[in-house]
Amino acid sequence: QVQLVQSGAEVKKPGASVHVSCKASGYNFTGYYMHWVRQAPGQGLEWMGWINPNSGGTNYAQKFQGRVTMTRDTSISTAYMELSSLRSDDTAVYYCARVVYSNYGENLDYWGQGTLVTVSS
């Protein structure tokens, strides 16, 4: 069965970087784009960008341009999201999610369990 297993919770100081991993299993990792979505405490869902695990190509939301880097290691079927220059408002749960395409665009059919990143001095 498809599974996305993310790395554990992190506590970071303002200005630091965080590195979150997402290990995929149960499907062909390079056959599906991976998106990253975050959710601040008590708030809604915010799209951050995607990575094409086959080519390594990426597309980031403008809000995160210059601060986010998405990479992958196909040998271990793992996607990574690094966010730098952390601020307190980056405190959120970060999710990876697999994308499938229908005739009407992409939808996120499998999600990781989430990684809580807390930014605090």
Added chain:
Amino acid sequence: DIQMTQSPSSLSASVGDRVTITCRASQSISSHLNWYQQIPGKAPKLLIYAASSLQSGVPSRFSGSGSGTDFTLTISSLQPEDFATYYCQQSYSTPITFGQGTRLEIK
């Protein structure tokens, strides 16, 4: 960016009720609309894709409709496990955007 607006923001209902949640896009998105359910402390779960297609494994009491700018998610007969927050999401253009969520609570 395409703005997605859900209504209501919260809703109280009883087991067995029929419930409808609406989602409006700031411009036409054809049928590029998905619905997710999120239980507190859990990841979102895909319910409906392409506005009206039921994701595999999702109970048939969930249905979606609409196209263009106006969409609805209907739960025909609420079950205890349906009390959660629901989000719409457009996939018409990048950036992907979500509605603010509708919290469904037990009356």
